[in-house]
Amino acid sequence: MGSRTHLRPPDDKVTTLVSRLPPSSTYFSLEFFPPKTQAGFTNLQARLARMTTAFRPLFVTVTWGAGGSTATKSLELAEICQRQLGVPTVLHLTCTNMNQKLIDEALEECQSVGIRNILALRGDPPREEYKDVLPDPGSKADGEEFVWAVDLVKHIRRKYGDYFCIGVAGYPEGHADESHPEAGKQNVEHDLPYLAEKTKAGADFIMTQLTYDVKAYRNYEERLRNYIDDETKKKLFKDIPIIPGLMPIQSYQIIRRITKLSHAKIPDDISARIEAVKNDDEEVKKVGVDIISELVEQIRGMPQPDGLPRGLHFYTLNLEKSVAFILERCKLLPTTSESEASSSDDSDVAVEGKEIVNGIKSQHQISNRAKRRASSVNAQPHNRVILGNRTKSPNGAATGPNVLSSITAKHEADESGSGIPASQPTRTHNLMISEGQGSLGREATWDDFPNGRWGPSHSPAFGEIDGYGPSLKVGPITARRLWGHPKSAADITDLFKRHVTGELHAVPWSDDVDADGVSNTGEGALRAETEHIRKELLDLINQGYWTLASQPAIDGVRSDHPTFGWGPKGEGFVFQKAFVEFFCASSAWPALRQKLIDASETDISWMKIDAQGDFESTETVSTSKTNGASSKRTPGTSGVNAVTWGVFRGKEIVTPTIIEAESFRTWGEEAYSIWGEWRRCFPRGSREEKLLEELRRTVVLVNVVSQRYVGEEGMALWKLLAGN
Numbered sequence: 211m212g213s214r215t216h217l218r219p220p221d222d223k224v225t226t227l228v229s230r231l232p233p234s235s236t237y238f239s240l241e242f243f244p245p246k247t248q249a250g251f252t253n254l255q256a257r258l259a260r261m262t263t264a265f266r267p268l269f270v271t272v273t274w275g276a277g278g279s280t281a282t283k284s285l286e287l288a289e290i291c292q293r294q295l296g297v298p299t300v301l302h303l304t305c306t307n308m309n310q311k312l313i314d315e316a317l318e319e320c321q322s323v324g325i326r327n328i329l330a331l332r333g334d335p336p337r338e339e340y341k342d343v344l345p346d347p348g349s350k351a352d353g354e355e356f357v358w359a360v361d362l363v364k365h366i367r368r369k370y371g372d373y374f375c376i377g378v379a380g381y382p383e384g385h386a387d388e389s390h391p392e393a394g395k396q397n398v399e400h401d402l403p404y405l406a407e408k409t410k411a412g413a414d415f416i417m418t419q420l421t422y423d424v425k426a427y428r429n430y431e432e433r434l435r436n437y438i439d440d441e442t443k444k445k446l447f448k449d450i451p452i453i454p455g456l457m458p459i460q461s462y463q464i465i466r467r468i469t470k471l472s473h474a475k476i477p478d479d480i481s482a483r484i485e486a487v488k489n490d491d492e493e494v495k496k497v498g499v500d501i502i503s504e505l506v507e508q509i510r511g512m513p514q515p516d517g518l519p520r521g522l523h524f525y526t527l528n529l530e531k532s533v534a535f536i537l538e539r540c541k542l543l544p545t546t547s548e549s550e551a552s553s554s555d556d557s558d559v560a561v562e563g564k565e566i567v568n569g570i571k572s573q574h575q576i577s578n579r580a581k582r583r584a585s586s587v588n589a590q591p592h593n594r595v596i597l598g599n600r601t602k603s604p605n606g607a608a609t610g611p612n613v614l615s616s617i618t619a620k621h622e623a624d625e626s627g628s629g630i631p632a633s634q635p636t637r638t639h640n641l642m643i644s645e646g647q648g649s650l651g652r653e654a655t656w657d658d659f660p661n662g663r664w665g666p667s668h669s670p671a672f673g674e675i676d677g678y679g680p681s682l683k684v685g686p687i688t689a690r691r692l693w694g695h696p697k698s699a700a701d702i703t704d705l706f707k708r709h710v711t712g713e714l715h716a717v718p719w720s721d722d723v724d725a726d727g728v729s730n731t732g733e734g735a736l737r738a739e740t741e742h743i744r745k746e747l748l749d750l751i752n753q754g755y756w757t758l759a760s761q762p763a764i765d766g767v768r769s770d771h772p773t774f775g776w777g778p779k780g781e782g783f784v785f786q787k788a789f790v791e792f793f794c795a796s797s798a799w800p801a802l803r804q805k806l807i808d809a810s811e812t813d814i815s816w817m818k819i820d821a822q823g824d825f826e827s828t829e830t831v832s833t834s835k836t837n838g839a840s841s842k843r844t845p846g847t848s849g850v851n852a853v854t855w856g857v858f859r860g861k862e863i864v865t866p867t868i869i870e871a872e873s874f875r876t877w878g879e880e881a882y883s884i885w886g887e888w889r890r891c892f893p894r895g896s897r898e899e900k901l902l903e904e905l906r907r908t909v910v911l912v913n914v915v916s917q918r919y920v921g922e923e924g925m926a927l928w929k930l931l932a933g934n
C-alpha cells in the first residue's frame with residue numbers, strides 16, 4: 211500500500227454492490243469521459259448530477275486517455291463522481307505507452323478518495339520508445355513489464371492486495387489490432403485464454419466492448435460460461451459478472467465511426483433501419499432508442515447463472531437524453547411515487563427544493579449557471595422526441611438511505627431497481643430530462659451535433675468519439691502503408707494533394723479512418739461538397755497550405771438537397787459560410803497574417819495557433835488595434851462563429867457547425883500531438899522522424915472563414931487566399 215493516509219472507504223466494490231442486489235434483478239452502469247474543454251467539464255458536472263440523481267446507476271465509470279493523456283482530468287472526474295456525487299466509481303486505467311509511475315500515482319489517488327474499482331486495460335499496443343520508461347524504483351517487481359492488461363491486473367493485486375475490485379475488457383466480436391495479426395482479424399477464441407489469464411490473475415468482473423449484434427453477444431456469453439480453463443480444468447467464468455456494453459445511437463455519423471473504431475458489426479436489419487432515416491438526426495435518435503431498447507430486452511431474456519443479477523453498461527458519450535429514453539422504455543428506473551408525480555409540474559421546486567441534499571444542491575446551482583451559458587449558443591430547449599407507450603413500472607421503488615448525502619451510503623435495490631436508494635423523485639426527473647420539461651428538461655439539451663463538424667465547445671460531449679484521447683487512429687504499420695516515408699515538405703504536399711483528389715482516403719488528421727486504415731464511413735475520402743472547391747483547394751495546397759478541412763459557401767438550398775442538405779427532409783433550408791483550415795510554414799505566416807488583417811474585418815475572420823500554443827485571431831488583433839484606436843468592431847467578443855445553419859419549420863435555427871476560439875485551441879493541441887504520434891511511427895533519428903518533428907515545431911495551424919455566402923461573393927475566400 212502507499213504511504214498516504216486514506217479515508218476509511220465504503221465497500222463500493224462492484225462485486226459487493228452486485229451481491230447485495232436481489233436475485234435476478236437488473237442493474238446498469240454509465241460511462242463518462244473527461245470533457246476536452248473547461249466549459250464542457252463544468253457542464254458535465256451539472257449533467258452528472260442530473261443523471262445520477264434521476265437514473266441512479268449502480269455505478270459509473272470514467273475513461274482514461276490512452277497513454278495517460280487525460281490522467282489529471284480523469285482523476286478529477288472520478289473524484290467528483292465518487293466523493294461529491296457519492297456514486298460508486300470505476301476508474302479505467304491503461305498500462306501502455308506512458309510513464310508507468312503514473313499508474314501508481316493514479317492508484318494511490320483512488321485510494322485517497324475512496325475509489326474501490328479499476329477497469330484494468332492495456333490501451334494501445336506498446337511502443338518501443340516507452341520500454342525504457344520505468345516507474346519509480348521499488349514500485350515494480352523484478353521482471354515486471356506492462357505489455358498486456360494482465361500485467362496491470364497482476365501489478366494491482368501484488369501491490370494493493372484486495373483493496374480494489376478489478377474489471378477487465380471482453381470482446382463479444384473478438385478483439386482486433388496489429389499486436390496479433392497472425393490470429394486473423396477478430397477471433398473470440400484467440401482472446402479467451404488471455405481473458406482467462408486476466409481472471410486468474412485477479413479480475414472480478416468483465417465489461418464488454420459495445421455491441422449491436424445480439425446473436426454474437428449471446429454466443430459470447432454462452433461460450434464464456436461454458437469455457438473450461440486448460441490449466442485448472444474449471445469453468446472459470448461460470449458466475450463472474452459479465453456486463454455487456456451498449457451505446458445509444460446519437461447520430462448517423464457517430465454510429466458509423468464508433469462501430470468502425472471498435473470493430474463492432476452493425477447487423478443488416480439494424481443498419482437498414484438507420485440508413486432509412488440517416489439524413490434526419492431526430493429520426494436517427496428515435497430509431498436508435500427503439501433499437502437499443504430491443505437489445506436490452508433481448509439481453510435481459512438471456513439466461514443467467516442462478517440468481518446472478520443482469521448488468522448492462524451504457525456508453526453515454528456524456529450525452530443524456532437517449533439514455534433517459536432507453537431507461538424509461540425498458541423500465542430500468544425506480545417508479546414514481548404519488549408525491550413525486552405531483553411535483554412534475556413544478557420542476558424547479560422539485561430540483562432545487564428540500565429533496566436535494568448536501569453536495570447535490572451545489573451541483574444544481576452549477577447547472578443553473580450552465581443553463582444560462584448554454585442559452586447563449588446553439589440552445590435548442592424545445593428539442594424533443596416523442597415516444598409512445600410510456601408506462602409506469604409495476605414494481606415498487608427501491609428503499610434505503612440517501613446515497614447523495616454520504617459516501618458511506620449502502621446500495622440496495624428491489625427487483626426492478628438499479629441499486630441506488632430511492633428517496634429522490636427519480637422517475638419524474640427522468641421524464642423531465644427525456645421530454646424536455648421544466649428546468650431539468652431545458653438543461654438536458656440533445657447536444658445535437660456533438661461530434662459532427664465542430665459542435666459547441668461547452669458541450670460535455672465536444673470533440674470526443676471514444677473518450678480515449680487524441681490519436682493517429684492507426685498503428686505504425688498502417689501509418690507507413692498509408693502515408694509512406696516522408697522525407698521532405700514536398701512529400702507532405704503530395705499526400706495532401708492525393709487526399710483532395712480522392713486518391714488517398716485519409717491524411718493523419720482525418721477522422722474518417724479506422725485502425726486498418728480503411729474509411730470509417732465508407733463514403734470515400736471527402737464529402738461530396740468538397741468537389742465544388744477542389745480546384746481552389748489544390749491551388750492552396752500547391753502554395754504550401756496543407757488543407758485539413760473546408761466547406762464551400764451555400765446560400766439557402768433545400769434541406770433535401772443531395773449534396774448539401776441535412777435535417778428534416780423538405781422542411782427547411784440550409785446555409786454555409788466558406789471556410790478552410792490548414793497548416794502552413796511559420797515563415798509564410800507573417801505575409802498571410804498581413805493579408806488577413808488587411809481584408810475587411812466584416813468579410814473575414816481567422817484564427818491561428820502554433821505548437822507552443824500561441825494563439826491569435828481577428829479578435830485579438832482587433833483588440834490590440836482598438837487599444838491603438840483603429841478598430842472597426844467591438845473588441846473582446848466571444849470568438850463564436852456559426853458557419854453552418856439550418857432553418858426548419860417550427861424550430862429554432864439549428865447551428866451544427868460553430869467555429870470558436872476554445873474549440874480551435876483544443877483541436878490545435880490535438881492536431882500537434884498527431885504530428886508527434888506520426889513521428890513515432892519511424893525509428894528514432896531517422897530522416898522521417900526528424901522531418902515530422904521539425905514540421906511539428908514550425909508549422910502554424912490557421913482557420914479562415916468568409917462571412918459572405920451570398921451568390922458570387924461565396925467565392926471571395928478562395929480568391930483572397932489565392933491572390934498574392
Ligand SMILES: Cc1cc2nc3c(=O)[nH]c(=O)nc-3n(C[C@H](O)[C@H](O)[C@H](O)COP(=O)(O)OP(=O)(O)OC[C@H]3O[C@@H](n4cnc5c(N)ncnc54)[C@H](O)[C@@H]3O)c2cc1C
Pocket residue numbers: 272273274275276277302303304329330331332333334335357358359360379380385386387389390400401402404408417418419420455677678
Ligand atoms: C469496456 C472497455 C473500456 C475501455 N476503456 C478504455 C479507456 O478508458 N481508455 C483506453 O485507452 N482504452 C480503453 N479501452 C480499449 C482497450 O484499451 C483496447 O481495446 C486495447 O487494444 C486492448 O485492451 P485490453 O485490456 O483488452 O488488452 P489485453 O487484455 O491485453 O488484450 C489485448 C489483445 O491482445 C491479446 N493478448 C492478451 N495477452 C496476450 C499475450 N500474452 N500474448 C498474445 N496476445 C495476447 C488479447 O487476446 C487481445 O486481442 C476499453 C475497452 C473496453 C472493452
Ligand SMILES: NC(=O)c1ccc[n+]([C@@H]2O[C@H](COP(=O)([O-])OP(=O)(O)OC[C@H]3O[C@@H](n4cnc5c(N)ncnc54)[C@H](O)[C@@H]3O)[C@@H](O)[C@H]2O)c1
Pocket residue numbers: 661662663664673706709710717719720721722735736737738739740747757758759760761791869870873874875877913
Ligand atoms: N477548428 C476546429 O475547431 C476544429 C475542431 C475539431 C476538428 N476540426 C477539424 O475537423 C476535421 C474532422 O472533423 P469532421 O470529421 O467533423 O470533418 P468533416 O469530415 O465534416 O470534414 C469537414 C469538411 O472538410 C472536407 N475535408 C476533409 N479533408 C479535407 C482536406 N484534407 N482538405 C480540405 N478539405 C477537407 C470534407 O470533405 C468536409 O467537407 C479535423 O481533421 C480538423 O481539421 C476542427
